[in-house]
Amino acid sequence: MGRVTQRHRITRYRTAEATIRQREDVLAVEEPLELRVNGTAFTVTMRTPGEDFDLAAGFLVSEGAIWAKEQLAALRYCAGVDENGRQTFNVIDAELSPGVVLPDTTMERHVYTSSACGICGSASIDAVSKSAHFRIASPEEAPDPAGALLPELISSLPGKLRASQQVFDRTGGVHAAGLFSYSGELLCLREDVGRHNAVDKVTGWALREDRLPLDRTILQVSGRASFELVQKAQLAGIPVLAAVSAPSSLAADLARTSGITLIGFSRDTGFNIYAHPDRIDLSPGARDRTATVQSAGT
Template sequence: MDVFLPPTSYEYATVHKVVGGAIAPATDVLAAEEPLEIRVGFGPAAARTHRTLAITMRTPGHDMELAAGFLLSEGIIRGRADLNGLLYCPDVQKPEERENVVRAELAASVSLDLPRLERHFYTSSSCGVCGKTSIEAVHAAACPVLPTTGPRVAAEIIHALPERQRAAQAVFEQTGGLHASALFDAHGELLLLREDVGRHNALDKVIGAALLANQLPLHQHVLLVSGRASFELVQKAAVAGIPVLAAVGAPSSLAVQAAHNFGMTLLGFVRQQRFNIYTHPWRVAGI
C-alpha cells in the first residue's frame, strides 16, 4: 500500500477575498465532490444479479478502496475471499456516470439479505442510527470484540500524531476542506492516510486499502481521524480490528458506549499536547 496518494481532483473557483475593509479578486482551491454509486454482483455464476447498493458523496480517488472498505465495514463481506473483483462499470448510460459507478463482484458463497440492507442504508442516510439496538446490530454483523493484548502506546507518541497526519495532508493544505483518516503503528510511524470530503469515506478508504492488501485485522495499529468520533467510525474501526481510535474532536455518547463494548481504546480531543481517554485506558502506556 502507498502511505499517501492524494485524491485525483480538485477544482478552482474565482472568489472575492475580503481582508479588513479591502476587497480583491482571488482564486480559491476547492475539494472535488461527486457521487459514487456502489453496485454489487452476487449469486451463482449461471445466474448473477446486479443491483445498486448505495450512493455516497465522495472526493474522487481511491474509489476501489472506498467500495471495498464500505462492503467490509457494513458487514456485507467478511474478508478478502468474499470479493472476486472491483471495476468501474463499463456500461453506464450517461457521460457523468463514467468512473462514478463501481461494481463489486462478490463470491458466489456470499448471500445478501437485501431487505435488511435496504432498511439499513435508508436509515443511515436519513436519520442515523441509535442506541442499544444499533450496537447489537453491529455485533450481529460479525464485529468482533477486540483482543485484550497490545498495543501499548506512549502518551508522547499520541501527542505527535495530529502533526504527522497534517504534514501528510497535501490536498487539505490546498483546500482546507477534507477529512482524513491516518493509520499508524504503535511507535507513531504513519503507514497509510486517505482524505475525503466525508469522514466515513476517508476511513472506508483506509480499511479498503488494508483489505485489498490482505493486511486485516489491524490489531497492532492506531487510527487517527481528523474530526469527531461518531458511532459509525467506531463501528468501522472495530470491524477492521483497530484497537485504538484517536479523534481530534469529541466523541459522541454512543461512540463511547460502543467502544467500551467492543474493547476499543477511544481517545478524544487529541490536540495541543492533550487528550481524553474514554474507554480501556490500559493501552496508553503509563496508565
C-alpha cells in the first residue's frame, strides 16, 4: 500500500537563537485517489493513503448512495503504476450490488475534490440535501433508557483521541476522527490530511463491519464541526458529534433538525453544547462529580 509519511529535507530557523539548521522532517503523504463505481469514474479526492477501502465505502455512505453492507458487492484496486513501475494503489473500483442505483444528485458531481473539501464537491447546494436513510430520534422524543451521558465522559474524549493519533505524532499534519461507544470505548480511529476523509474512513469501516446505523456512539473530531461533518454523522446514524473547535451556524441548524447532539470546543476542562443538550447529564450531581474528577487530574 502507499506510504502514510515521507521524509523531506528542510531548513529550520529559530528566531530566539537566530539559528539555521538543515535537517529531515516527516510529512504526511497526500495523494489522489480515484473512485470508480461499477467501472465508471466517479470522483477524485486527495487523501493520505491507508484504509482506502474504508474511505471509498464511507464516501458512498456520505453521498447517500449506500447504507448497508450488502449493498456493496466488492472493492478492488485497479492496476496503476508510477514512473518507477511500482503499483500506486490510487484507483479503487466499487462494485455495487445488483439493483443498487446511485442517487440522481450524485450524477452531477464535479470530478475533483480536495482533501479539505466537502460541500464544494457537489454540483449545487440542493445536491447535498440528501434524504438520510436512518432517522436519529432526539433525546426529547426518545430518552435513552440507560440515562444521559456523563460530562466527564465527553470531556475525556479529546484526550483519548489525541493519545491514539500515531500519524499526527510523527507529522503534526493530519486530522483525526474517533468513534466512541457511550461507555467511552474507542471503536475506530482514522487519520487523514482531510478531515472529511477521516470521518468517511470511520463510517466506511462501520459499513464494512455491518454496524450501521451507529446508534449510541459519539464521533469525536480533531477540527471544527462543519455542516458536512454533521451531515456525515446524520447519514451514518451517529447521535452525538463532538469537535475540539467551533461549529458553523449551518452545522448547528442541521444538528437541531436532525436530532444530533452537537458539541464544540470539547476539552478536558469543559465543552459547549449547540444542539440537543438533553443527551448530557447536566444535573448538579453530575457537574459536581465532573469537577471532582477534573480537580483530581490537575
